[in-house]
Amino acid sequence: MTTTLLVRKDRPGEARLAAADDAALDAGQVRVRVERFALTANNVTYAAFGDAMQYWRFFPSAEEGWGVVPVWGFGTVVQSAHAGVAVGERLWGYWPMAGSAVLQPRKLSPEGFADGAPHRAELHPVYNFYARCNADPFYSADSEDLQALLRPLFTTSWLIDDFPADRQFFGARRVLLSSASSKTAYGTAFQLRQREGIELVGLTSAANRAFCESLGCYDRVLAYEDFAQLDPAVPSVYVDFAGNARFRKTVHEQLADLRYDCAVGGTHVAELGGGADLPGPRPTLFFAPAHAKKRQQEWGLDAFNRRLLAGWQAFRDRAGDPAAPWLRVRTSEGADAALQAWQQLAAGGTEPAAGHIVALRG
Template sequence: MSTIELQIRKDDLSITRLHEADDTRLADGQVRVRIDSFALTANNITYAAFGEAMNYWQFYPTGEDGWGTIPVWGFATVTHSLHPGVAVGELLYGYFPMASAVVLTPERLSPERFADGTAHRAALPAVYNQYFRSQADPLYTAGTEDIQALLRPLFITSWLIDDFFADNDFFGADPGVALLSSASSKTAYGTAFQLAQRDGIEVVGLTSAANKAFCESLGCYERVLAYEELDQLAADMPCVYIDFAGNGALRHAVHTRFTRLKYSASIGGAHVDQLAPSGAGRDLPGPRATLFFAPAQIKKRSAEWGAERFGERMALAWNAFTTQVTDPRAPWLRVEHHHGAAAVQAAYAAVRSGRGDPRSGHILSLSRG
């Protein structure tokens, strides 16, 4: 058998290729999993855009300079096992390459999860090395795999962003305004869903004119403005900026206009062709744009609350969010499936362009089984 993988040019994210290689023989303690399906969202494009700075390329190195594999979230089935604690047929949720299969080295097993002990991942953030065993995963519900793959990792980030700002009293912008760029993105509207539950915070979505109606339909933004409508907001209002777009020109406009900007959080790079260059924010007025790193907030809250309480609070928020998103009267998301190498390449190009329907959620598969 062989494994097929979608690889990306690190210096030009529009260039892709399909790489096929024979499966390697498993060593004792390893398992091979078939990657059944995975989600592709703007969040994964962010992984590529920040691949060098945040070490995302290091999770699944290609072994060839200039080419990388973007990590994705999805579900996989164990097809071969030389580990006594992991059975063939187990369903796993976790962080995989854009590929048809991958080899893992399970360690630190519990009924709910295990960690991948592959040597080159040892120094990478532990949260990305966890694989949840669906039979005992408290967030797993059979039949909702697509929604889980699309929204679970994004919503966890959204929930943590909201918690981070609340934990820091909104840096003095409470009462005040939270400005969210790329408001139609799934991580942005998940954050807006959480922020809208807090008294004293007006949640304002910034988006393209084409996506304005979609954002307004969600009901989690008190106001939605097109990017060119920033002047409709008072320049002296206390506010925080939560930047999912990474657009350098927009960031400059926000920092220049709002004289009481209390904090500027850089989350992603949805506008991949207009990303602010490294160091570009140092000369901007107001607070320096600071990259938000979700694993740091997970570590902090897990230490303060304990892992069990952390998981319970997150599960409650996740259930409330997915109930809203999947409400049949007005669903926020429509799942689209793409199977096979050509379809996966085409879906990647569409998501990278950022011009797709914001209501679409893309589920991909390179699996032959």
């Protein structure tokens, strides 16, 4: 029997548990026990943009109006009807918030395989790939929790950093990042900090301002209500991880020289909204896999992976520095604890220094 955490599609803060018997495997399938996965603001974004970005399609729910939010983490093969995948193999990848998942491996290599389930055929291959931990250069056994919490977010951060740089920052001299305490935002700031001539401004709640300042990634950190302190004439790029429609309106109305509005996330679930009828550039949704594909074609896959790996290792080492860690890992064991962790996260009640790992089990 497998327990699954279901989320209400139109109200991500509403969730419940459902249990069902495991079906027998078909030829060519494997069953993976989902052992540990991360819960971050990125998963709230998956729910908030579940229809627009097709996140609900990865692990379809049979219950109308309810969906399964994808998560990143580790699993172990517990049953196999595929000759190329052995019981006991440990995998990194994209999982349902559930105790187990059934995959249909194809395009096998020593490094991993893709899920060939028909319903995932049209979805982006970045999310369909499962890495074999024993051949994964990004993997280290002593930092699994950090990998689950930060690795997929950092890939997005790394790509967001490269995106405006590839376009000479649209002529801007300042980058503003909302939801600056979120892991994807400060991962982006960690990368942008290495570029010259760009001022980085983190925008956050008053309660999270001290945390953001402690990271050392931002040149300046402001609470949202202090936004008017910024010089409106400085050419700026806005990278929006919050998705707060009211605050986006403030940004567009108060900045006289806003060059680009890069919409990334939706951590402010209750304040989500569109970008119509705003002065300045129209908000443009950033889709990380599309920019990854562009760079892989330009640089070649090996060079792309080498650059990403070097960036990841530097970020992982800084975020996990025992002397001054950016994250304190908290583990939720069992279905009820997993449900509570999701509800807390969706309500915005998680302190930024906490990293939530879930072991749903069953």
